[in-house]
Amino acid sequence: MDLGDCYRVLGLRSGASFVDIKTSYRRLAQQYHPDINPGDKKAQDKFIALTEAYKLLLTVVPPEEMAQRSTQSQEKAPQSTKTTCPEPVVTVTQEKPTPKPPPKPTPKPPNLVEIEQRLKWKTYEQLQRFLKERRFPQAIALAEALAERLPEDAEVRQWQAIAYQIWGRALIAEKQLLKARIYLKKALKTDPNNKSLSQEVQRDFQKLDQIF
Numbered sequence: 400m401d402l403g404d405c406y407r408v409l410g411l412r413s414g415a416s417f418v419d420i421k422t423s424y425r426r427l428a429q430q431y432h433p434d435i436n437p438g439d440k441k442a443q444d445k446f447i448a449l450t451e452a453y454k455l456l457l458t459v460v461p462p463e464e465m466a467q468r469s470t471q472s473q474e475k476a477p478q479s480t481k482t483t484c485p486e487p488v489v490t491v492t493q494e495k496p497t498p499k500p501p502p503k504p505t506p507k508p509p510n511l512v513e514i515e516q517r518l519k520w521k522t523y524e525q526l527q528r529f530l531k532e533r534r535f536p537q538a539i540a541l542a543e544a545l546a547e548r549l550p551e552d553a554e555v556r557q558w559q560a561i562a563y564q565i566w567g568r569a570l571i572a573e574k575q576l577l578k579a580r581i582y583l584k585k586a587l588k589t590d591p592n593n594k595s596l597s598q599e600v601q602r603d604f605q606k607l608d609q610i611f
Contacts, residue, residue: 401525401537402459402518403544405452413544417460424453459518519549526558535566560590568603576607583607 406413409423427449429435436442522545529538542559549555563586570579583600590596 401529401541402455402522403540404537405456406544408448408452409456414548415460417457420453420456420460424449428453459514459521515549519545519552519555523558526562530562530565533569535562535569538562539566556590557593557596560586560593560596563589564596564600564603567600571603571606571610574610576610579603580607 403413406415409415409420409427411419411423415423428446431442431446431449433439433443433446522541526538526541526545529535529541539562542555542562546552546555546559563582567579567582567586570576570582583603586600587597
């Protein structure tokens with residue numbers, strides 16, 4: 400099960416937060432739990448798929464991200480103020496606030512960049528497996544989901560373009576020529592500055608012309 404499938408199983412869009420993932424899993428797990436649906440094979444299979452998707456997403460969407468947002472919101476929250484008439488400036492300056500004990504140090508959440516990089520390379524490994532196993536639709540869906548999550552990453556665009564080109568070449572071998580042309584064009588459009596890829600795609604177009 401790839402990351403895109405995990406989000407879809409839980410009824411979420413790609414890149415959903417930890418809170419959304421946890422909330423959706425709890426709701427669906429209660430709905431399809433075997434104890435609530437005794438003897439229902441479809442509900443049991445759905446419950447298993449939900450659990451697998453939830454566990455996989457927890458490895459790439461850690462709860463620290465939620466804690467960081469909570470901490471930041473607390474720091475930015477304005478302190479309560481009295482609505483009574485303002486006192487003279489001299490009085491205010493003479494009052495000294497009661498000293499508070501220093502806050503206990505809390506562990507810092509992982510840097511978001513590190514989280515994104517972990518997700519990126521974990522997805523890349525899965526993309527390579529899909530291409531090796533010729534599971535091209537899954538590979539394309541995974542590459543597109545990663546590109547949507549990291550739209551400014553040049554390497555991700557390159558991986559996406561290569562996935563399009565590899566599938567286009569496979570479609571030529573299967574004589575699905577119109578579909579092959581579509582994905583070869585997508586490859587060029589996705590990574591137009593990749594000269595090596597452009598040369599490979601041009602050779603693929605020549606094969607298409609010879610077959611036509």
